[in-house]
Amino acid sequence: MRTPQTILIACAMAVLALASTSSAQITEYQEQQNLGVEAHVGRLTGHAKDAEINYRRYCAGCHGNQGDGEGENAMWLDPKPRNFTLAQFKCRSTPTGSLPTDADLYDTVGRGVQSSNMPSWNPLSDQQRVDLVAYVKHFSDRWKTDKPGEAIPIPPEPAVNAERIKSGQVLFQKLECWKCHGVEGRANGPSADTLTDDQNRPIKPFNFHDQTKFKCGTADSDLYRIFMTGLDGTPMPSFADNVKPDEAWDLVFYLRTLQPQHSKEKEIAEQLGLKPINPNAAVAPAEAPAPAPAPAQNNENKPQ
Amino acid sequence: MVSARRSLTGLLLFVGFLLSFSNSANALPAFARKYGLRCSACHEAWPMLNYFGQKFKDNGYQLMNDRDSPVWQNPSYWPVTFRMTPSWHRESTDKITYDTPGGTPGLRRLTSSGFDYGGLDILSAGTLEKNISFQIIPASDELGAFHIEAVNARLDNVFNSPWLNFKMGKFELDNLVSEKRGLTLSANGGGYNIYHFVPVGDGNIFGQIGDNQVGMEWLGHSANDRTRLSVAILSSTDGNPDLPYGSNSYSAFFTGSHAFNVGKLGTDRVGFYAMVGQAPTTYLTDSSSGVPVLLPSSGLGNKGFSREGFVGLFYFGKLDFQVVTQHGSDSKWFGAGYGDLIDGIATGNNTPGTVLPAGARNPTWNGAFVETHWVQNPQLIFFQRSEWIRMSQQAIPGTAGNFGNIDNYVFGYRYYPFMNSRAGFAWHNEYGWLKGYGLAPDGSDLTSNSLMLGFDFDF
Numbered sequence A: 001m002r003t004p005q006t007i008l009i010a011c012a013m014a015v016l017a018l019a020s021t022s023s024a025q026i027t028e029y030q031e032q033q034n035l036g037v038e039a040h041v042g043r044l045t046g047h048a049k050d051a052e053i054n055y056r057r058y059c060a061g062c063h064g065n066q067g068d069g070e071g072e073n074a075m076w077l078d079p080k081p082r083n084f085t086l087a088q089f090k091c092r093s094t095p096t097g098s099l100p101t102d103a104d105l106y107d108t109v110g111r112g113v114q115s116s117n118m119p120s121w122n123p124l125s126d127q128q129r130v131d132l133v134a135y136v137k138h139f140s141d142r143w144k145t146d147k148p149g150e151a152i153p154i155p156p157e158p159a160v161n162a163e164r165i166k167s168g169q170v171l172f173q174k175l176e177c178w179k180c181h182g183v184e185g186r187a188n189g190p191s192a193d194t195l196t197d198d199q200n201r202p203i204k205p206f207n208f209h210d211q212t213k214f215k216c217g218t219a220d221s222d223l224y225r226i227f228m229t230g231l232d233g234t235p236m237p238s239f240a241d242n243v244k245p246d247e248a249w250d251l252v253f254y255l256r257t258l259q260p261q262h263s264k265e266k267e268i269a270e271q272l273g274l275k276p277i278n279p280n281a282a283v284a285p286a287e288a289p290a291p292a293p294a295p296a297q298n299n300e301n302k303p304q
Numbered sequence B: 001m002v003s004a005r006r007s008l009t010g011l012l013l014f015v016g017f018l019l020s021f022s023n024s025a026n027a028l029p030a031f032a033r034k035y036g037l038r039c040s041a042c043h044e045a046w047p048m049l050n051y052f053g054q055k056f057k058d059n060g061y062q063l064m065n066d067r068d069s070p071v072w073q074n075p076s077y078w079p080v081t082f083r084m085t086p087s088w089h090r091e092s093t094d095k096i097t098y099d100t101p102g103g104t105p106g107l108r109r110l111t112s113s114g115f116d117y118g119g120l121d122i123l124s125a126g127t128l129e130k131n132i133s134f135q136i137i138p139a140s141d142e143l144g145a146f147h148i149e150a151v152n153a154r155l156d157n158v159f160n161s162p163w164l165n166f167k168m169g170k171f172e173l174d175n176l177v178s179e180k181r182g183l184t185l186s187a188n189g190g191g192y193n194i195y196h197f198v199p200v201g202d203g204n205i206f207g208q209i210g211d212n213q214v215g216m217e218w219l220g221h222s223a224n225d226r227t228r229l230s231v232a233i234l235s236s237t238d239g240n241p242d243l244p245y246g247s248n249s250y251s252a253f254f255t256g257s258h259a260f261n262v263g264k265l266g267t268d269r270v271g272f273y274a275m276v277g278q279a280p281t282t283y284l285t286d287s288s289s290g291v292p293v294l295l296p297s298s299g300l301g302n303k304g305f306s307r308e309g310f311v312g313l314f315y316f317g318k319l320d321f322q323v324v325t326q327h328g329s330d331s332k333w334f335g336a337g338y339g340d341l342i343d344g345i346a347t348g349n350n351t352p353g354t355v356l357p358a359g360a361r362n363p364t365w366n367g368a369f370v371e372t373h374w375v376q377n378p379q380l381i382f383f384q385r386s387e388w389i390r391m392s393q394q395a396i397p398g399t400a401g402n403f404g405n406i407d408n409y410v411f412g413y414r415y416y417p418f419m420n421s422r423a424g425f426a427w428h429n430e431y432g433w434l435k436g437y438g439l440a441p442d443g444s445d446l447t448s449n450s451l452m453l454g455f456d457f458d459f
Helices: A004-032 A048-063 A102-111 A126-137 A162-174 A220-229 A245-258 A264-272 B002-020 B029-035 B051-058
Strands: A038-041 A044-047 B043-045 B080-084 B086-099 B105-117 B120-129 B132-140 B146-155 B165-171 B213-221 B227-235 B250-261 B267-279 B303-316 B319-330 B364-377 B380-393 B406-415 B424-436 B446-458
Touching: A038 A102, A038 A126, A044 A048, A044 A126, A048 A126, A102 A126, A162 A245, A162 A264, A220 A245, A245 A264, B029 B080, B029 B120, B043 B364, B051 B213, B213 B250, B250 B303
Parallel strands: none
Antiparallel strands: A038 A044, B080 B120, B080 B446, B086 B105, B086 B446, B120 B132, B132 B146, B146 B165, B165 B213, B213 B227, B227 B250, B250 B267, B267 B303, B303 B319, B319 B364, B364 B380, B380 B406, B406 B424, B424 B446
16 A cells, blocks of 8 residues: 555655756756856846856747747747847947947847837846846857947937928938838838848838837937947948938937827927928938948848 | 534635635736747746736736737637646545444544546636736636636726726736745645635635635836735625625725845845725525525625735745735624624524624734745746644634644645747646644544645646
8 A cells, every 4th residue: 555655755756857857958958058158237247157047938939949049939920039149139239230239138138129029028137137148149159259349329319490300301311211111101112012131031111100119219319329220130221321420310300200109309390391201302412411321231132 | 512513614614725725827828829938938837927927917918019919919819728737636634523333423534545637727818909908717616617717807007107007807816926826736735825714613704815806906016017006996795796795895905015136146026915894794684485595785784804914025046935924803793703604594693683702802813824936947846835824812712722723834846848838738746734723523633635746737
């Protein structure tokens, strides 16, 4: 007759067997990875090795155990999860083509990526998030050979006025933003349906008309940063070499008039009776810079 | 024989207590399917939530990423989850009465074991539109008798403020340590005793914070969910429909908590809860048929009760502690047996005009549990819970001071062989031991224990 003690001992043995199986998998995984990478954000230091379990828990389902963006959910997601092995990131404060800073990645983890399946992970502690940043970095050797670029400076935001909004509209036409984003920002420009990312997957331009939040933030400064750094891996190029800082703010103000939420810019645009641009209308060369060049990398699919 | 009657009542309560825990736990692969996240994203070990899952719940089952409205889903998406737990279990109680050949009742231990299955939970929840969410949980017992465990709709982020969320219907109270998402399942360890505690002979069933209640709740939280506050106004019906008790009795449930980072150890949370309310103690009867029949909704003589306590979630890397305390107090009318119909008859002490026993006073008690988890990894978790309830004042003078006290210890583990965003599956092994002071038929202590091995799955 089995006593309760016998049963308990059997259960305990089963527990030990299961635990040993599980730990063996972890050890095998750890041996394949370089987990000595660190991340530094403010006074926090993140360690990749400390994030392994949290990466499995929170991230691997989409980004994959190997960080290649091929988690079991990836096939169902649009846009696709980031492939960390390429070390190429949309949301950066650094120039196009360069690595982001650790703080850029930390901010993305905490903020999430709007209009994607990447949620805000701010319920995680600061330390857990900076550890995850280190873990993300450990997937690519590029972090060993390259250094993150210098953050692009963002000058203080000037006061908005009618002249700046009109100037921004001229820029919107001259830089040919409308070719992708559409003349009213509805993401329906003539190139919109042809866009692909650098892995040749279809990608849609941002719809200013319907959306209030950008992938890389919500503030005016975030919008400024987006077109000065570009969104690497997408057709959205950097305009840092084509637009002066003051002009960039003008463009920010004009883009705000296209968005649905109430804003001072929208109010001024309504007072001006601002009409959508006419792509066929000529713009005096002196009024705005030339269209932006294509991004440096993988530009075969980018709008010209 | 008052003492014999009270002992019998105690035994019945004790058994009922074990059977009353409803583990309609809310772990919904439907959410995982909708958002493409693994179960482990929201659950420290399902069904127990982690901070991310708590925030998701507090946001009205939304990730707040502009894809929360169902219009973003494939039309074939169906937000429904089924959960069941087939198991082998062994139950043992040390003192039960039985008839002997001589005709006198005897006492003996009763032990039984075998394969079994629990009830079925059908869990459906999600968004009707951005910032409008719902939850419906029909649940059945093992024989297929259904009841509505939860049904509510919620307005989320009113005026774009996370501090303005309103819910109406039948819902789980905002317990920081949720019994509905607890890890323990066995008959002697599956529920939190202090969430359901009623002193022996007490007629107040209305203060069970572990039971889903009917009412309306306001919940507010900071953007990152670090600070949470909620207030619920409830009908004092213990979650039963059709206002079967008093038609004008209400309770309120308050919670507040704040979480803070503790460096590499994680994020800790401390808070409080309180339930205060009134409920009827007597009922009108109608004897026109020759037998006194209680009139539904005729409850009279509202009397007060309260439950309050401290809650703490403390993390030390892979080890965490959940601590919940409680001080409870009932009106002496409840303590004397008024309130719910514990006698099951209409002519007992639940009709107007009866009087309190001499010296009756408000019963009070204190309780606490400490639940510990060791999260080896997202696929393996060990747990234990130790729980104690101590009467500090009995309603009827002369009653033994420790009569109705409870000790409960449970430990076990859950192993999840796989992690994905489609379904959950756990190998569950648990042992629970429960002792009720003075609750045996002969007035001595009554102990029982459970051993459970099972598959817990939902999809």
